[in-house]
Amino acid sequence: xxxxxxxxxxxxxxxxxxxxxxxxxxxxxxxxxxxxxxxxxxxxxxxxxxxxxxxxxxxxxxxxxxxxxxxxxxxxxxxxxxxxxxxxxxxxxxxxxxxxxxxxxxxxxxxxxxxxxxxxxxxxxxxxxxxxxxxxxxxxxxxxxxxxxxxxxxxxxxxxxxxxxxxxxxxxxxxxxxxxxxxxxxxxxxxxxxxxxxxxxxxxxxxxxxxxxxxxxxxxxxxxxxxxxxxxxxxxxxxxxxxxxxxxxxxxxxxxxxxxxxxxxxxxxxxxxxxxxxxxxxxxxxxxxxxxxxxxxxxxxxxxxxxxxxxxxxxxxxxxxxxxxxxxxxxxxxxxxxxxxxxxxxxxxxxxxxxxxxxxxxxxxxxxxxxxxxxxxxxxxxxxxxxxxxxxxxxxxxxxxxxxxxxxxxxxxxxxxxxxxxxxxxxxxxxxxxxxxxxxxxxxxxxxxxxxxxxxxxxxx
Amino acid sequence: xxxxxxxxxxxxxxxxxxxxxxxxxxxxxxxxxxxxxxxxxxxxxxxxxxxxxxxxxxxxxxxxxxxxxxxxxxxxxxxxxxxxxxxxxxxxxxxxxxxxxxxxxxxxxxxxxxxxxxxxxxxxxxxxxxxxxxxxxxxxxxxxxxxxxxxxxxxxxxxxxxxxxxxxxxxxxxxxxxxxxxxxxxxxxxxxxxxxxxxxxxxxxxxxxxxxxxxxxxxxxxxxxxxxxxxxxxxxxxxxxxxxxxxxxxxxxxxxxxxxxxxxxxxxxxxxxxxxxxxxxxxxxxxxxxxxxxxxxxxxxxxxxxxxxxxxxxxxxxxxxxxxxxxxxxxxx
Amino acid sequence: xxxxxxxxxxxxxxxxxxxxxxxxxxxxxxxxxxxxxxxxxxxxxxxxxxxxxxxxxxxxxxxxxxxxxxxxxxxxxxxxxxxxxxxxxxxxxxxxxxxxxxxxxxxxxxxxxxxxxxxxxxxxxxxxxxxxxxxxxxxxxxxxxxxxxxxxxxxxxxxxxxxxxxxxxxxxxxxxxxxxxxxxxxxxxxxxxxxxxxxxxxxxx
Ligand SMILES: [Zn+2]
Numbered sequence: 001x002x003x004x005x006x007x008x009x010x011x012x013x014x015x016x017x018x019x020x021x022x023x024x025x026x027x028x029x030x031x032x033x034x035x036x037x038x039x040x041x042x043x044x045x046x047x048x049x050x051x052x053x054x055x056x057x058x059x060x061x062x063x064x065x066x067x068x069x070x071x072x073x074x075x076x077x078x079x080x081x082x083x084x085x086x087x088x089x090x091x092x093x094x095x096x097x098x099x100x101x102x103x104x105x106x107x108x109x110x111x112x113x114x115x116x117x118x119x120x121x122x123x124x125x126x127x128x129x130x131x132x133x134x135x136x137x138x139x140x141x142x143x144x145x146x147x148x149x150x151x152x153x154x155x156x157x158x159x160x161x162x163x164x165x166x167x168x169x170x171x172x173x174x175x176x177x178x179x180x181x182x183x184x185x186x187x188x189x190x191x192x193x194x195x196x197x198x199x200x201x202x203x204x205x206x207x208x209x210x211x212x213x214x215x216x217x218x219x220x221x222x223x224x225x226x227x228x229x230x231x232x233x234x235x236x237x238x239x240x241x242x243x244x245x246x247x248x249x250x251x252x253x254x255x256x257x258x259x260x261x262x263x264x265x266x267x268x269x270x271x272x273x274x275x276x277x278x279x280x281x282x283x284x285x286x287x288x289x290x291x292x293x294x295x296x297x298x299x300x301x302x303x304x305x306x307x308x309x310x311x312x313x314x315x316x317x318x319x320x321x322x323x324x325x326x327x328x329x330x331x332x333x334x335x336x337x338x339x340x341x342x343x344x345x346x347x348x349x350x351x352x353x354x355x356x357x358x359x360x361x362x363x364x365x366x367x368x369x370x371x372x373x374x375x376x377x378x379x380x381x382x383x384x385x386x387x388x389x390x391x392x393x394x395x396x397x398x399x400x401x402x403x404x405x406x407x408x409x410x411x412x413x414x415x416x417x418x419x420x421x422x423x424x425x426x427x428x429x430x431x432x433x434x435x436x437x438x439x440x441x442x443x444x445x446x447x448x449x450x451x452x453x454x455x456x457x458x459x460x461x
Numbered sequence: 462x463x464x465x466x467x468x469x470x471x472x473x474x475x476x477x478x479x480x481x482x483x484x485x486x487x488x489x490x491x492x493x494x495x496x497x498x499x500x501x502x503x504x505x506x507x508x509x510x511x512x513x514x515x516x517x518x519x520x521x522x523x524x525x526x527x528x529x530x531x532x533x534x535x536x537x538x539x540x541x542x543x544x545x546x547x548x549x550x551x552x553x554x555x556x557x558x559x560x561x562x563x564x565x566x567x568x569x570x571x572x573x574x575x576x577x578x579x580x581x582x583x584x585x586x587x588x589x590x591x592x593x594x595x596x597x598x599x600x601x602x603x604x605x606x607x608x609x610x611x612x613x614x615x616x617x618x619x620x621x622x623x624x625x626x627x628x629x630x631x632x633x634x635x636x637x638x639x640x641x642x643x644x645x646x647x648x649x650x651x652x653x654x655x656x657x658x659x660x661x662x663x664x665x666x667x668x669x670x671x672x673x674x675x676x677x678x679x680x681x682x683x684x685x686x687x688x689x690x691x692x693x694x695x696x697x698x699x700x701x702x703x704x705x706x707x708x709x710x711x712x713x714x715x716x717x718x719x720x721x722x723x724x725x726x727x728x729x730x731x732x733x734x735x736x737x738x739x740x741x742x743x744x745x746x747x748x749x750x751x752x753x754x755x756x757x758x759x760x761x762x763x764x765x766x767x768x769x770x771x772x773x774x775x776x777x778x779x780x781x782x783x784x785x786x787x788x789x790x791x792x793x794x
Numbered sequence: 795x796x797x798x799x800x801x802x803x804x805x806x807x808x809x810x811x812x813x814x815x816x817x818x819x820x821x822x823x824x825x826x827x828x829x830x831x832x833x834x835x836x837x838x839x840x841x842x843x844x845x846x847x848x849x850x851x852x853x854x855x856x857x858x859x860x861x862x863x864x865x866x867x868x869x870x871x872x873x874x875x876x877x878x879x880x881x882x883x884x885x886x887x888x889x890x891x892x893x894x895x896x897x898x899x900x901x902x903x904x905x906x907x908x909x910x911x912x913x914x915x916x917x918x919x920x921x922x923x924x925x926x927x928x929x930x931x932x933x934x935x936x937x938x939x940x941x942x943x944x945x946x947x948x949x950x951x952x953x954x955x956x957x958x959x960x961x962x963x964x965x966x967x968x969x970x971x972x973x974x975x976x977x978x979x980x981x982x983x984x985x986x987x988x989x990x991x992x993x994x995x996x997x998x999x
Contacts, residue, residue, distance in 0.1 A: 197709070200569075208670030209469075211569040211593030211645060216669070280577075281570030325548050327568035329591065478889065485874070485890040494927040499877040527877075623892075778890065782882040 002042060003049040005431065007395060009033050010055035012385045014357030014398075020060060022391040023048070025434040030387055055395055058428060059357050062365040063095025063126075063392030064342065065382050067158065067187070067265060067372055068241060068313035070334070071097070071128070073119060074112070075104025080318035080412045082116065085338070086125035088316070088411035090437035092338040093394035093427040095126050096381040098372055101133040102163040108133035108144035110152035117154035125437050127381060129374055132156040134175045134186060138164045143174060150182040157373040160187035162241055163288070165223055167193050172227060176236035183373060185263075187239040188227050190248070191289065195219035200329060202275040202290040210279055212328065215290045217245040224248050228255035228262050237261040239371055242315050244270045244289040246299030253308040263371050265313040266300045268337050268344035269417055273297075277417070283324045283331030284417050287317070304363060305354040311368045314341045318413030335417045339409050343423035346398060351424060357398075361385075379433070391434035400426035410443055464576045464585040465776050467594045468650035476603070476653055477626065479775050483604050484621035486778070487771035490526070500529035503781050506559040508550065509535045509588070510566045515742060516588050519766070520563045520597075523773035529781070532557070547571060551580035559583045561781050569593035584780040586773075592640045598741055599646035601772040603627065603654055605765050606693050609737050628655030633685050635661040635722060636697030636749055637711070639668045643741045644697060648676050661685050663722065665711040666703070682722050686731040694732065695739040696724050696750045715748055725751035729759060737761050807967075807982025811956060816939065816970075816977045819955030820849070823937050824856035826953050831904050834864035836932070838896040838903045840873040842921060845910040847872045848972045849939060853908060871896040873907070878920035895928065905931040906953075910968035912938035915949035940979055942966050 004023040011017055012030065019036035021029035024043060029036050042048050066089065072080040082099070089097045099116050101107035107116060113130035120128020132149035136142045138161045149156040159179060166172045166188060175186050196219045201207050203214025224240055228251065231238035240252060243264045252264045269287060274294050277285040285291060303309040317334025324331050345364065349355040355363075369375040369382025383389040406419040430438040437444055462475060471479070489497060505524040507517050517533065524531045534550070547566075554562055561584040564572045569591030576585040589595040604621075610630055611622035632651055638644045638660050651658050658676035660667065667678055679685045686694070699718065703711045712718050719725075724738065738750075738760045746752050755762065811819070828834050834857045841850030854866035874891030882888070896903075907921050918936060925934060937953040942960045956979070960966060964983040971977050 194709070203669050205670040205673040208668035208673065209645070211591050211642060213592070214669055281573045322546070326546050327566065327571045327574065329568035329570075482890050485892065488893065489877070492928065497877045497927075498923065499882065775890075778877070779887055783885060783887045 002434075003051055003436070004028070004038060004040075005434070005436065006036060006038055006050065006052045007055040007058075007060065008052060010058050010060045010395065012060045013361055014059045017056070020385070020393075022393065022431055022434045025391055027385065027387050027389050027391050027393070030385070053395070053429065055428075057397070057399065059396045059398055060385060061093070061357065061361050061394050061396060062382060062385060063394055063430065063432065064093045064364045065368040065372070065374070066094050066097040066314050066316070066338065066341075067239075067311060067368040068162070068267075068315045069097040069099055069338065070102065070315070070317045071099045071116070072318060073103065074115065076320075079320045079323070082119035082128060083123040083125070084410065084412040085316070085318065086120060086123045086128060087443050088336070088338045088409060090125040090430050090432070091410045091427065091443050092340070093342050093396065093430050093438075094338060095392040095394070095430065095432045095437075096129060096369065096374060097126055097338075098129045098131050098158055100162045101131050101160060102138055106133050106137050107131065108136050108138070110145070110148040110154075113149050113154040113156050114152050117152075124432075125443070126432060127374070127379060129158070129372060130154045130156055131158045131160050131162070131187065134159045134161045134166050135171065140164060140166060140168055140171065143171070143178065146175070146178055146184065147182065150184060155377075157182070157184045158187050158239070158371070159184055160189065160241065162187065162189040165189050165191040165193060167223070169226060169230070173230050173234060176231055176238065177234045180236050185237050185239045185371060185373075187241050188223065189241050190220045190223035190227070190243070192219040192222050195222070199290075200286070201278045202292045204275065204293060206275045206278055210281070212278060217247050217292070217296075220245055220289055221247040221251055224251050228252070228260050231262060232258070232260045235261075237263070240264040242267045242270065242289055242313070243300065243303075243309060244292050244296060246296050249299045249303035249308055253303070256308065263310040263367075264303075264308070265311045265368075266304055266309045267315045268312060268341045269315075269335055270300055271297065271304070271312070271348045272344050273417060278328075281328050283326065283328050284335065284415055284419075286328055286331050286333055287315075287335050288333035301348060301354065304349060305359075310363065311371065312341060312345055312363050313368060314338050316411070317415075318411055319415050320413065324415050335415050336409070336411050336413055337416075338411065340404060340416060340418050340423060342396065342427065343402075343425045344418075346425040347423055350398070391431050393431050394427060395429040397426045397428050398424065400424070402426055463780065464572075464587075465596050465780060466572050466576055466585065466587045468596045468599050468646045468653070469594075471596075471650065471653060473626065473653050476600075476650060477624070479600055479772070479779065480604050480607060481623045482775035482779060483600070483768070483772045484623050486774040487621065487768065490767070490771060495526055496528060497526060498528050499778060500524070500527040500781055503529045503560045504532065504558055505529045505561045505563060505777065505781075506532045506534055506554050506557070506583075507588075508554070508562050508564045509533070510564075510568075510571070511589070513565055513589065515766070516565060519769045520586075520588060520773050522770050523777055526770070527774055527777055529560075529777065532559070547574065548578070548580055551575055551578070554583065555581035561586060561777060563588045565589045567591055586776060586780065589642055591642065593642050593645060595642040595646045596650070597769065597773050597776055598643050599650040600776070601765055601769045602647055602695065602739055602741070603650055604768050604772055605739060605761050606630065606632065606656075606737070608768075609761060610692050610735065614735055626655045627651060630656040630693065631659070631689060631691040632656050632693045632695060633659050633661055633689070633691040634695045634697065635682060635724065637666045637699050637703060638662045638671070638697070639666045639711075640700065640703070641697050647695065648674050652676065659685055659689060659691065661722065663712050663718070682728065683731070686728055690733050691736060692733065693737050693739060694724065695741075696744075698741065698743065699745055699749050701745075719748055723749055723751060724754045726753040726757075729754050729757060732759070739765060742766070807965075807980045808984065809978050809980050810958060811940075811979035813971075813977035816955070816979070819939060820852055821856055823953045823955060824853055824860060827853070827906055827935070827937065828857065828860050830935070830952070834861035836902070836904050837864060837906060838869045838871065838898055838900060839906050839908055840871050840896075840900070840921075840925070842907060842909045842917060843872060843874055843891040845968050845970050845973060846908045848970045849910060850908040853937070868897045873921055873924055875917060875920035875924050878923045880916060880920070893924070900925065900929045900931045903931050904933045904935065906935045906937050908937050910939050910970075911966050912936070912941045912951050912954070913944060913966075915945045915947035918949050919947050939968055940966060
């Protein structure tokens with residue numbers, strides 16, 4: 001039996017209270033409080049359960065879409081699996097994630113991307129959209145079979161060597177051009193490799209003092225500058241992953257002003273944490289790109305608020321204890337983020353008055369869905385909260401606060417930089433096409449075979 | 462203070478207590494019987510992830526002169542080289558009942574992690590970590606500078622300058638500052654003790670962010686020596702790998718480095734009469750320092766080695782002689 | 795607080811020896827040292843910091859007055875015993891003091907150790923160990939201004955200014971003009987004042 005959910009008194013996008021009905025996998029009604037029409041029969045006349053949720057003062061957002069998630073499967077199932085990572089995503093309010101290609105084997109063939117896509121379907125927590133590698137084995141030398149991945153069941157539209165930079169300019173040009181054929185996008189991890197050999201943290205006052213090899217801002221900015229010009233020259237679109245410096249914001253702002261088709265993302269951690277944390281030598285704070293200065297944090301917040309930065313993406317990067325419980329210099333780069341992203345955005349952007357909940361829906365749902373080209377098709381994401389749209393929604397209690405407990409998280413890894421930190425807001429419920437994946441703040445195990453409704457079509461261009 | 466991790470953590474009183482205690486330790490080392498019973502029954506572990514026979518022997522000598530039991534745990538021929546994690550090694554040392562761990566590590570911050578991660582409760586002495594800190598080297602340098610430029614030169618009764626800081630003294634530190642834990646440790650300590658510091662280096666070997674350090678910088682060794690007239694010149698070792706690496710090399714050639722930043726007889730003559738020359742060793746003769754400079758009577762390089770033992774005895778004494786419980790109601794160190 | 799034992803009281807305790815008592819005691823000790831050593835020509839004094847050093851300097855003046863063969867500039871030193879103590883772990887960190895041997899050395903000499911208060915004997919034990927590492931005197935003697943009893947080791951003074959029966963809960967402090975601005979021996983901790991004072995630093999001798 002299917003379930004109809006009635007969200008009473010909820011504030012869609014933080015606006016006026018309404019009753020929202022989720023039935024038959026779609027938003028069935030949005031009505032004045034108390035005025036929602038609810039039936040206990042579905043369209044075919046079969047009986048349904050009706051669950052009423054008192055959502056007074058809760059905010060309703062479209063299901064969040066992450067353009068940058070590392071699910072680690074295949075290859076590093078000890079750090080995360082598609083199942084554990086997508087469960088964490090649902091707990092964080094996401095209904096779709098893009099899985100990065102730096103797995104083992106690398107997602108550089110139709111076979112691997114289809115495997116990840118199928119694992120996502122089986123897990124059923126969120127829609128998993130594999131990202132394809134730009135180059136074979138992330139080697140930076142030969143283009144991977146981008147067309148085959150685009151044509152596969154996974155319908156790959158985003159390509160990235162994330163973790164590595166596509167640093168060869170001619171290879172980058174070719175990739176930008178090639179993906180135009182299927183409306184793809186290259187998501188660049190902007191890191192000039194020679195300028196960052198052995199680099200451990202942001203290069204500046206703190207690195208000079210604590211003796212960790214510096215990672216200059218210019219290593220990021222130089223690549224972004226080159227790539228926006230390449231994108232302009234070949235008339236392709238470019239996405240900039242995890243932009244982290246004030247200079248990068250300036251370059252993207254300039255490029256957009258010039259009409260270049262570039263989009264940019266910032267991670268939650270770059271919105272709130274600074275390189276001062278490296279003074280602890282706690283490898284939890286070791287991340288790529290590195291945490292930057294307070295001035296950079298302010299610049300990325302301003303860039304996000306004025307639309308220069310299009311989206312927030314988590315760069316959720318789970319790592320095992322062994323890879324983090326060691327010397328800073330030996331530790332892996334990365335931090336988890338799926339379960340704290342919305343809270344950090346609320347803390348840094350909403351509670352500070354710099355963005356509305358409607359803006360949050362844009363940067364965490366509609367814009368990333370559009371960049372990934374998953375806003376249309378059989379199972380669209382990032383859609384408006386309107387009647388008839390798929391019931392991909394997240395219910396948030398913005399007035400709650402919580403102290404982050406690494407061990408209580410759904411992700412299989414413990415490398416959250418926010419452990420012990422109090423963050424605002426709580427994901428109360430997440431719905432994937434009308435089915436609750438999270439209720440009362442806790443993930444709800446999907447009934448077996450419940451992934452029906454997710455995209456299952458084969459190739460199409 | 463439970464650990465000695467960084468000279469940046471030392472107050473002026475801490476630093477003076479370390480130096481004054483070093484002076485008393487040095488006095489015991491001119492006796493026929495050099496061994497003291499002070500740390501009998503205490504266990505000091507030398508945990509060396511990097512080869513440094515000199516530093517290890519210095520710490521080992523210091524610990525043995527204080528009657529501590531010494532265990533050497535070096536990267537060669539032990540589990541450390543077989544990929545055992547720092548954490549597991551720390552847990553092992555804890556189980557062995559180490560009272561102090563002297564750690565030399567290639568990774569900046571490893572001693573701080575050992576001290577603060579909760580893996581063991583021993584006192585941690587940083588014997589050099591990555592490109593971060595080398596506090597006992599800075600202390601022995603300061604001790605040597607104080608003895609020569611405050612104690613002996615002051616002509617007072619006390620040849621070690623006990624009780625005195627380094628106010629008014631000028632120290633030039635010359636060479637590869639970027640990769641030097643010795644430079645970082647010295648800048649902080651010398652500043653705390655009231656000395657002025659000028660770092661002299663090619664621009665490629667000064668870190669971005671050096672402007673926040675409490676010192677001046679210069680690219681011109683001749684001008685610094687002739688115009689600033691330092692009381693002490695500290696020559697840093699230049700690692701050979703810094704000049705290879707093709708386009709990534711930090712300077713064009715050894716010859717050019719020596720021409721601009723090497724200390725030789727001509728540059729020695731620019732210094733004031735009383736100025737001394739230090740080098741943390743081992744020296745690259747003919748690269749950062751000429752044989753003439755290294756062997757001149759201005760050079761106190763051999764004495765630095767002897768003072769190193771006294772300084773390390775002082776550090777071990779001050780960290781280990783008391784219990785932590787007694788310590789909390791006691792002095793700051 | 796003073797408990798009115800008939801002696802003049804101070805806020806910190808009861809004064810049991812005044813300035814003239816201290817002076818008389820030192821003069822008597824000086825005479826006894828010369829008498830015992832049959833002259834002062836081979837005697838050297840080693841004061842134990844802090845107040846033992848001051849007392850040694852005062853004794854040296856008196857010895858020189860009795861026997862001109864004794865040279866205060868040559869025959870007095872100081873002996874820091876910190877690094878030989880067996881109670882380091884129970885105490886806050888002690889600053890290591892100066893050890894300065896007499897110019898004449900201690901080899902073959904009669905060394906008189908000078909301390910202010912003799913108590914458990916542990917300081918003297920440490921001093922004997924330290925002397926053993928420094929050389930081989932012909933004899934080692936012990937002079938103390940006050941012996942308050944409660945020995946924990948088989949150690950006894952050769953020269954005593956005053957025997958002062960005390961309770962272990964009490965603390966005895968020797969005050970000297972050079973260090974403290976006046977000469978006096980003060981007992982505190984009688985009745986219940988200053989609990990724990992006997993556990994701290996200088997008061998433990
Ligand atoms: Zn990346």
